[in-house]
Amino acid sequence: MKNIDELAVFCKRKGFVYPTAEIYGGLSGFYDFGPYGVELKNSIKAEWWRTHVLQRADITGMDGSIITNPQVWEASGHISSFTDLLLDCKKCGNRLRADQFIEEKLGIKAEGQPVQGIKQIISEKRLKCPKCGSGFSEPKSFNLMFTTMVGPVGENSSIAYLRPETAQLMFACFKLVSENARLKLPFGIAQTGKAFRNEISPRDFLFRVREFEQMEIEYFIKPGQDCPFLGEVMNHTLNVLSREMQKKKQEPKKIKIKDLIAKEIMLSWHAYWLAFEQKWFTGLGAKKENFRVRQHLSEEKSHYASDTWDLEYNFPFGWKEILGVANRADFDLKQHMKNSGQDLAWFDQETGKKIIPHVIAEPSLGVERAFLVFMLEAYEYNKERDNIVLKLHPKLAPIKAAVFPLVSNKPELVNLAKKVYDDLKNEFSCFYDSAGSIGRRYARQDELGTPFCITIDFDSIKSNDATIRIRDSTKQERIKLSGLKQKIKEMIQ
Numbered sequence: 202m203k204n205i206d207e208l209a210v211f212c213k214r215k216g217f218v219y220p221t222a223e224i225y226g227g228l229s230g231f232y233d234f235g236p237y238g239v240e241l242k243n244s245i246k247a248e249w250w251r252t253h254v255l256q257r258a259d260i261t262g263m264d265g266s267i268i269t270n271p272q273v274w275e276a277s278g279h280i281s282s283f284t285d286l287l288l289d290c291k292k293c294g295n296r297l298r299a300d301q302f303i304e305e306k307l308g309i310k311a312e313g314q315p316v317q318g319i320k321q322i323i324s325e326k327r328l329k330c331p332k333c334g335s336g337f338s339e340p341k342s343f344n345l346m347f348t349t350m351v352g353p354v355g356e357n358s359s360i361a362y363l364r365p366e367t368a369q370l371m372f373a374c375f376k377l378v379s380e381n382a383r384l385k386l387p388f389g390i391a392q393t394g395k396a397f398r399n400e401i402s403p404r405d406f407l408f409r410v411r412e413f414e415q416m417e418i419e420y421f422i423k424p425g426q427d428c429p430f431l432g433e434v435m436n437h438t439l440n441v442l443s444r445e446m447q448k449k450k451q452e453p454k455k456i457k458i459k460d461l462i463a464k465e466i467m468l469s470w471h472a473y474w475l476a477f478e479q480k481w482f483t484g485l486g487a488k489k490e491n492f493r494v495r496q497h498l499s500e501e502k503s504h505y506a507s508d509t510w511d512l513e514y515n516f517p518f519g520w521k522e523i524l525g526v527a528n529r530a531d532f533d534l535k536q537h538m539k540n541s542g543q544d545l546a547w548f549d550q551e552t553g554k555k556i557i558p559h560v561i562a563e564p565s566l567g568v569e570r571a572f573l574v575f576m577l578e579a580y581e582y583n584k585e586r587d588n589i590v591l592k593l594h595p596k597l598a599p600i601k602a603a604v605f606p607l608v609s610n611k612p613e614l615v616n617l618a619k620k621v622y623d624d625l626k627n628e629f630s631c632f633y634d635s636a637g638s639i640g641r642r643y644a645r646q647d648e649l650g651t652p653f654c655i656t657i658d659f660d661s662i663k664s665n666d667a668t669i670r671i672r673d674s675t676k677q678e679r680i681k682l683s684g685l686k687q688k689i690k691e692m693i694q
């Protein structure tokens with residue numbers, strides 16, 4: 202993949218992702234998902250929920266409202282501090298996000314720099330408007346939350362916000378959820394759903410968008426409590442870029458979790474969650490060498506976090522964050538206690554004391570970024586076949602199996618193929634296709650990432666069997682129709 206635009210073109214051509222309302226020229230930072238994109242996105246979310254919530258005794262789910270009481274955003278600090286700095290060209294009015302512009306021009310991280318720092322860099326390095334070469338006016342702070350009105354417009358309506366993250370209702374509902382699910386520390390609350398950020402310059406296809414979906418966990422512990430799951434990942438290796446290494450301009454190093462802990466490079470909880478999340482990606486077909494973990498520099502840390510590590514991916518446009526693991530300590534619960542006047546403390550039955558749990562990790566992943574990772578990993582031009590083969594993990598493939606009659610003008614073949622299709626579609630997403638040569642039909646399914654194609658031929662009528670063709674190897678084998686569903690089920694695992 203040379204660049205991300207190639208993937209965007211492919212995604213539109215094959216029905217994965219379109220610019221929103223394209224007939225009206227789209228809207229920057231917003232996308233619509235087509236027939237195969239919605240299936241891939243749903244599979245990503247289902248896999249995430251299965252491995253992060255259903256298969257874990259220590260995590261429970263919830264689904265909070267997108268628009269909520271604005272006091273939530275007051276307490277969380279989003280109204281005062283969820284801002285980016287904006288640069289305006291004095292002459293042509295060109296608007297740029299200051300930190301991104303600096304990072305692109307000079308290759309240095311500028312996220313989280315205050316106005317003074319940005320001003321200094323701009324004047325020292327004599328940065329000018331890339332469009333017309335003029336100077337910039339004072340950097341301006343810009344809040345990224347979308348506002349809306351609740352109630353009929355007029356004196357009774359009130360201002361509200363589209364949520365910029367899913368996290369806050371997991372804090373605001375903390376007491377109810379933890380009591381209802383009868384959770385004992387350490388435990389997590391998980392949520393997936395839409396979030397909205399009025400990005401100054403959306404870019405890189407689905408990477409930086411204004412409407413997106415998050416899959417997020419707030420993980421609570423007793424202050425100082427160690428990670429009891431560390432044994433599961435001790436021998437796992439991460440490609441590590443610590444704050445120290447970045448300052449010394451060193452390359453990332455492959456380090457085992459047990460050494461990261463022994464050398465105190467990382468807290469046990471960060472190490473556990475970063476390894477767990479990287480394993481989630483590689484378990485669904487992504488290559489380990491395309492991931493690294495990077496510690497935030499002191500100036501780029503968010504207003505709430507005391508230490509943050511990102512899981513980064515090697516995108517065609519550079520190493521970028523796909524997931525953050527932030528240590529928020531007791532910041533959020535304390536803020537909501539202060540602002541609501543409610544007691545959100547957790548009763549520790551072991552000691553008989555009330556405590557404020559700490560959020561030790563907040564593994565937060567954008568669905569669209571995961572979508573990009575899996576598409577980039579899968580996308581491959583096959584010279585021999587002269588088509589794209591999308592090598593998606595069968596669990597993620599939008600269509601699990603396609604069913605073809607060898608020819609479309611023989612009713613006995615068509616009838617049997619339709620019967621097989623009807624039976625399979627009760628179990629998996631399937632596609633029936635009788636148009637064009639078998640070769641064309643294989644090629645179309647290769648491009649959609651369909652792992653298995655089933656062809657009903659003349660022998661099928663006599664012997665009640667079919668050929669099953671495997672996407673990645675193009676190997677074919679004959680299989681009895683009675684065992685077909687079970688065989689596909691096994692191969693999806």
Ligand SMILES: [Zn+2]
Nearest residue numbers: 290293330333
């Ligand atoms: Zn200009």
